[in-house]
Amino acid sequence: MSDSFASPLTLIGVGASLAFSSIFYSHYQQKKLEIQKLKEIPSFQADQHLLKILNASPERRLHYVAVEGVVQPAGEPLASRYIPRCYGVVQKVTTQEHWKVRNASGTWVSKTMNAKETKSSVPFRLFQTGSYLSEISVKVESPLEAGGDYLEEVHRGVRKAEDGLLDVVVQGLTGEKLTAQEEREEVLRVGTVLTGFGEVVLEHGGVMRLQPPRDGRAYILLPGDHQSFIRRHENTAGMWKGLTGLFGITGSTLLAAFIYGSLNKDSRKR
Numbered sequence: 001m002s003d004s005f006a007s008p009l010t011l012i013g014v015g016a017s018l019a020f021s022s023i024f025y026s027h028y029q030q031k032k033l034e035i036q037k038l039k040e041i042p043s044f045q046a047d048q049h050l051l052k053i054l055n056a057s058p059e060r061r062l063h064y065v066a067v068e069g070v071v072q073p074a075g076e077p078l079a080s081r082y083i084p085r086c087y088g089v090v091q092k093v094t095t096q097e098h099w100k101v102r103n104a105s106g107t108w109v110s111k112t113m114n115a116k117e118t119k120s121s122v123p124f125r126l127f128q129t130g131s132y133l134s135e136i137s138v139k140v141e142s143p144l145e146a147g148g149d150y151l152e153e154v155h156r157g158v159r160k161a162e163d164g165l166l167d168v169v170v171q172g173l174t175g176e177k178l179t180a181q182e183e184r185e186e187v188l189r190v191g192t193v194l195t196g197f198g199e200v201v202l203e204h205g206g207v208m209r210l211q212p213p214r215d216g217r218a219y220i221l222l223p224g225d226h227q228s229f230i231r232r233h234e235n236t237a238g239m240w241k242g243l244t245g246l247f248g249i250t251g252s253t254l255l256a257a258f259i260y261g262s263l264n265k266d267s268r269k270r
Contacts, residue, residue, distance in 0.1 A: 024247060043066040050200070054208060055202065070193055071126065088188050099178055154185055196221050
């Protein structure tokens, strides 16, 4: 490869590397700020300490905190539709149909239709880990209103449609045929460690309740404990930081090589 061709490619590599380094650094700074804000949110277990804090708080209310505990139903749990002995407190079942549709040119094309989603929940509480028999717990209000990827996929399957003689006749007339039905079930299992971000209030009778914040901040439920949640964000920040350094060093190395080559070229000419 000639020097006249290599030099523009080197400059392009330098520019691209430094541009990516700048983008990754911006992501790193954003994630770093996000982690700082997350660490400023008070974090509690569903235990006696939280109850004491609420008793001493104005209006017996904490406006935005993180509460960690183990999920246990307040009554009968929900049974999975597909998995034996799988019980939860929140359940989402999604179904959608896969069709073949004949277009104007007579070609059959795939199409997804009639997607349906069903959500249900039963009352449940968060207990401190290892304290299932404790009288102290946090009741979780309106889980279906919460954001966060807290449901676990326990089933995904596809049932193929079987064509009878009548179906074949109808398909020929309508230009449509059902090929399969996809089913997916997600559950918040009993016994899952869960962290909720929201408002906690102390009701009459000493019952603690986690609910959507009145000030409009995000009501979030997340699987796992609070420390694991923070570590996941720190790992993401570390990834952006590493990519910033990698592309920055690559760009700087290419730039140094380009300058060194240019100086050598001028020296040879002289």
